[in-house]
Amino acid sequence: MKKGLKLKLLSIFGFLLFIIALNSIWAIINFQRLNNSIDNIMKQNYDSIVYAQDMIYALDNQNNLIVDYLYVEGTDIDTNLVTNETNFLSLLVLAEKNITEDGEREILDSIRTNYTDYIVKYNQLLASNQLTSEEKKVIYRSLNELYHRISSKCKDLLNLNQQGMSSRKNQSYAIAQNATYSMITISIISISSGIIISLILTEKITNPLRVLIEKIKNIAQGDYEQELEVTGSDEIAKLGSEFNVMSKKLLQYKNLNIKKVMAEKQKAEAIVQSINDGIIVTNEDHKILLVNHAAEKALNVRENDVINLHFLEAIKNEKIFKIIKEVGTKSRKKIPSKSFEDVTINNEDGQQDHYRIYVKSIKTKQEESIGVVTLLQNITKLKEVDQIKSEFISTVSHEFRTPLTSISMAVGLLLNEESKELNSDQHELLDVINEDSKRLNNLVTDLLDFSKIESGKVQMDLINCDINKIIEHAVKPFEMQTKEKNVQLIVHKNNQLSKVKADYNKIIWIITNLIGNALRYVEKDIGIIEVNAKQVATKMLVSVKDNGKGIPEEYQDKIFEKFIQINNYSNKGSAGLGLTICKEIIKAHGGDIWVESKLNEGSTFYFSLNLSM
């Protein structure tokens, strides 16, 4: 740290102290000069004035003594005369030593010359005892003349020194004035330069700090691209360079994070976009958040056009919206929870595409719904295949009928004949053929019933009817069979409103089918079958419960599909269409059918019907 902040501050204070010191020195010098000039006045002029006055005084005394001697009878030469003479001469010597003014020497020279004459003259006078008054007068006259001359010269000396004093006073005054002015000037200069330099230097220190504060503010607002210009090598410069390092690292960190997040986002988007099934994500207000390529194609929309729009506004498919709405607001009520729904959408080419819609709500950990994911699985191909299969089944079944007719005719005839030509083995074989032809008959009938219902060729004859009556009707044929197997068949009737909108015979068929199934799987002597009708919300919920061996979980969804037979649950002579037909019929009623089952505990089949208004 060669040039630290400390040094900078010290140099400011040092500079100010230096100016103050300069000022003080200048003041001391001025005081000294002023003092000297006053001293000069005292020494050079005041002393000379005093000498001149004393010389005049001494001369006057001398002169008076001489006059007394000459004109007052009986007066002797006074010793004072000599004393005064000595005084005068000593004063003169002092005055001669203190020559300060121009012309002073000439005056003093003339005083000395005249005074020497004066001494000679009055000593002449004193030397001659007997002088006439006339002579005295002559001497006195010349003495008097000398006296006046000396006196006037002394006065000249006095005046000269008075003048000198006066001029010195003016000089001192000028010096004082100069000192004042110069002090003021220097003070102003030093104060202003001090202020300016302090300002410059503090600016130099605080300016980088101000810039730094500005940059830090920017960083706080998220703009990490901040760089300080670093000059010098003081603490602030060091702070600046550290700041640069910090902002650079922050920027790198931010870029790194953003890159990571972007990469994750792109990955997720790529995955979502590349999925062959259509995906639509909506929020809790049913505004669209995401539409992938497959969904764009399926619904003939563009993601950019529909984002943030309400589902209905953007996609205008009320059927799908209804499912989304149901799932979004689904309560925990025991209303059938369908896992999917099939819809038909007209595509761009005016052809119909079939989609299976799966809807799942996205929930937070607190079980709050924050949106819904809708999956559109294109099942057009499946439907086509299914259609072909159905047609095939229908055709095959039809084709079966004619040969079946001749078989059963022929067998019937042979059995009817009671021919003696048939032995008992042959008769038994004919019985087998007869039985299986009947079974084949039933199968074909089932298949045809199913294909009719599936193709929608069978119209549901929906009338207002009493569910209790339907159940009563359905249960009746089982009286014998339950007795045979010694199982209980319990019916819980619905006590409240029991009117439903349904095809009377077809619902009987369904209940019969369900009871038939149950009967097949309950064990002898301990089996219990319960038929129950209960109103739940706006639906009538009918259930057939058994305590049989139950259905494995992996089959629970599948049993309503076509031709599904559960392993080890063989039901010879069944095409596995009973439940599929049930489902088709219930679907045509606008209801739902599902099963709840536990292995070795039993199964409960539910179906729902609309209440009649």
Place this chain on the structure above:
Amino acid sequence: MKKILIIEDEKNIIYSIKVFLKKLGYEVLIAKNGIEGIQLCEEHRPDLILLDILIPKMNGFLVCETIKNNHELMNIPVIFMSAKVQKDDMNKAYKIGGDDFLIKPFNHEDLKMMIKKYIKEA
């Protein structure tokens, strides 16, 4: 002896019905297509006609219509035999004057009951 006309192109059906009906004591006439069926009908005036819908040359409905539009033949009961059992077909069959419908597959008992319904034994 009462006469029954079978109009059917499936030889096994024809055979089994023929055997059964003969056993029951009826005279059996057989036509393998629609045109032949109408001819035989006009010639022999049967007491009952068993008519398949899907037959060559002229389908069962047309045959039935022709017979029922003929004043001399219109009183002969016509019983359709078919695997085609959609509601439309049934309705159509009754609409053009068919008397009854035997849904394939049927057995000898069904056939016997149907015949007894229309031919009263003397």
